[in-house]
Amino acid sequence: MSAQKKDKNPYKICTWQPESECVGCALADNLKCRFNRGDLIHFMGLFIMFALPSFIGVILGGWGWYLLGWFAFSMFFFYVWESYILCRHCPYYAEEDKTLHCIANYGVYKLWKYAPQPMNRSERIQLFIGFLILIGYPFPFMLVSGQYLFALIAFWAAVMFFWTLRKDTCSQCVNFSCPLNTVPKERVDAYLQLNPVMRDAWKRDAEENQIS
Ligand code: SF4
Ligand code: SF4
Incomplete structure (x- = not known):
């Protein structure tokens, strides 16, 4: 039997x-x-502007090895947790491929099945908790070691990251049920x-929510 071409x-x-x-x-x-590609580079650039001063501050503070914990959490968050609560609901996730091709988490291995329904309330809350851990992780290390300047730069970069993201990306992103999304109805x-x-x-989701 000849191999059938997969529907992408x-x-x-x-x-x-x-x-x-x-x-x-x-x-x-x-x-x-x-x-x-430009959207992806824009997103990565914004994140690096936050991650770089954080790296430097943590290393100069003498806590460099603890960056491994940040790396491990990031891997878990991007590949497993965020992928489940946020990305599997996104139209970009619907492509038939082992890896994700999108404007932010490009290249992540797809562990889950595409879920066309909107994110539920628990997933939205979890997303904020995940962001808080991801962004907050380096700050205690910088603060206890007196790296206030790098902590301030990283904090400002994190504010700019979310401000720019919300203004330029969330206002046009097709993952409409994300709590940061601001696309008009x-x-x-x-x-x-x-x-x-x-x-x-x-x-179906709206009808079920009306019943419950
Ligand atoms: S665009 Fe955002 S929500 Fe959609 S798959 Fe990429 S990272 Fe996830
Ligand atoms: S919304 Fe319109 S432009 Fe965008 S992918 Fe769909 S058909 Fe194409």
Whole structure:
């Protein structure tokens, strides 16, 4: 039997359809709905601006080995926890591939199955807890060792990271149920109309929440 070519877009998500099919779509200029290398570099640059002073501050403070704990938590968070509570709900996750190709967590191995329904309340709360641990981890080490300047730079970079992200990315991101997402409802509805698998899952979710 000849090997059948795998469908790369089994959920028929428009983000993964051929780009030629997007011609004329009114959402194209308002959503980050297709992978763009520039968006990924922008995201990574913002994160590095926070991570770099944190690294330096922790090392100069004499706690360098404890960065391994930060690295281990980051791996767990990006590959397992955040991937489950946030990314598996994202249209970028719907692509049939072992790794994620998106504008932030590019290259993460996909452990979970795509979940077209919105994030639930517990997942939204967990996301904030995860961010708090991820961003907060280096600060105690810098503060107890008197690395106040690097702590201040890292704190400012973390504020800028979230401020810029929310302004430039969350306002156009297609993971609409993320608690940081600020895409206007009419655009969310328009995207859902183009994606029946998501639209039906969101509808079912809304009905279940009304009943409970
Ligand atoms: S919303 Fe969908 S169809 Fe429209 S431009 Fe984005 S990916 Fe293409
Ligand atoms: S939620 Fe963000 S990081 Fe996760 S898959 Fe979507 S775009 Fe990537």
